[in-house]
Amino acid sequence: MRISSLIIFSALAISAAAAQSSISLVPSYTSGETLYYSIAIHSSIGGKATLDTTAEAAIAILAGAAPGRFDAEARFTRFTTAVQADPDDLAALKKQSSDTDQAATSMGAARFRMAAAQFTVISRPNGPQFDEPVEMLEELVRTDALPTAPVTVGEHWTRTRTRAIPTLEFSVPLTLDCVLTELAPVGSVRAATVTVRTTGHTPLPPGSLPGSQELAAQGLVAEAAVGFDTTATDHYRLQDSVLLESTSENHNSMQIKLVGPSPQAGTTNTNIDSTSTVKLE
Secondary structure: OHHHHHHHHHHHHHHHHHHOOOEOOOOOOOOOOEEEEEEEEEEEEOOOEEEEEEEEEEEEEOOOOEOOEEEEEEEEEEEEEEEEEOHHHHHHHHHHHHHHHHHHHHOOOEEEEEEOOEEEEEEOOOOHHHHHHHHHHHHHHOOOOOOOOOEOOOOEEEEEEEEEEHHHOEEEEEEEEEEEEEEOOEOOEOEEEEEEEEEEEEEOOOOOOOOHHHHHHOOOEEEEEEEEEEEEEEEEEOOOOOEEEEEEEEEEEEEEEEEOOOOOOEEEEEEEEEEEEEEEO
């Protein structure tokens, strides 16, 4: 009886220790390797239009990569968007999406650097038509949401960053609440799952919206605010902390309030909701 009790106690103690063991998630890429990711995004704009984007991105790790530090050149090898919308909006959205598809597949590689959990854009194609594709590549390459010290399952940490809105020459501060949710295989690969909730809400600077001067001439002032709320579930390969898969839900919003004489005064709310998946091929 005593021996059996000791065996059970020891087994429970070992299991508890394993559950509480710390792991390090330090990205360790191999110089010269190229990683290919498939991307699928489904977006709904105010319930009036939907966009479905499928893409493939190639990330080339440059010479000199070391644990926690690497330079990468990223580009799209494929990028197509299908649009469904109300007749009044269809032509404009198709044109905008087609321009983005063309920019993504024709642009040269963007170069990024991760070092000591700091992300830097080294070089990128110039021009506003490349802003959206470059931002997507940034999100794919950056690893600064990972913990800088060993963590256990259930442990939380926080990061901050900014999200640029180039058309408004403004950046929104974001807060990333991160947690190591589990250690479990993805397929046959040992993996760590990190959940990241990214939020940010801020008013835009007065006069920053396009057309603000024309509105002012009519006695109207545009007061605008934007919000971002994303929850991502990311699976990282345990052996080197390379991203295996990611799924996310995104809820972006803009509120524009026109202050001035009626009937022009009023409030407009636009919501863009999307889901996305990323997978290492």
